[in-house]
Amino acid sequence: MLTNKEDLKLVEEVLQGNIESFEELVNKYEILIMKFIYNMIKDKQISEDISQEVFITVYNKLDTFDSKYKFSNWILRIAKNKTIDYIRKYKKIKESNIEDVVVITSKEPLPEQKLEFKETKKVIEKYINGLKDIDKQIIMLRYMQKVTFKDIAKILEISESSVKRRYYKVKEGLKKYMGIEEKGCGYGL
Structure with missing residues (x-):
């Protein structure tokens, strides 16, 4: 890498009209x-686009460069500012697009949301089908029938604490399964 002394020489040559030094x-x-x-x-x-803007700015503002400082710091500062400008501009565009979407949305789920719901439902069904019969029964009674833990215990003839323990274990297992399933891995049950 060239030293700052060599950079300063190149800058001086560019200011005198030497395009090859700029290259x-x-x-x-x-x-x-x-x-x-x-x-x-x-x-x-x-x-790449922002880099081109940086070099255009460097060429156009080279006469404002203060040789007391390192050229590399000056050009990196320009790059930082150009990048921040881009991020701000992009964020504003993104925010305004989100606002437009909120105004025109309806209560009806979007096709992507319907598809995601169906896919999630399949994953959950696959998980539930892999459970032991007693765990399936607990989940079905709790979710489908809205039965209390106390009533599930009576129906299945097991203790209420056992029902709760199994229920929370299955629920925690589902979280892990969903996490692994999203990564595209199988989950051994």
Whole structure:
């Protein structure tokens, strides 16, 4: 990497009209600037676009660069500011789009929501079908029939504490199952 002394020489040459010196600066800092922006944006195409804006700004504002400071710090500050400008602009666009959606939405679920509901229902049914019979009965009585723990205990002829323990164990197992299922892994029951 060039030292700040070499950077200052290149800057001086660019200010005197030497375009090739500017190309050297671009070649030196292009990867650094793109990586810096990418770490903030996480989008390659947008990082490239912002990088181009950075170098256009550097070229147009090079006469304002103060040689008391490191050139690398100056160009990184420009990159940071351009990236923050982009994020602010993008956030405003995103917020206004969300507001537009809220105004036009109805009570009817969206097709994506219906599909997600169906998929979730399938996953839950698959989980329940893999349970022991007694656990299935507890879940069905509790959710389908809205039966109290006390009444489930009487129906199944087991203690109320056993019903609660099994119920919460199944519920916790479902959370784990759903987490693993979302990651695309199987869950052994």
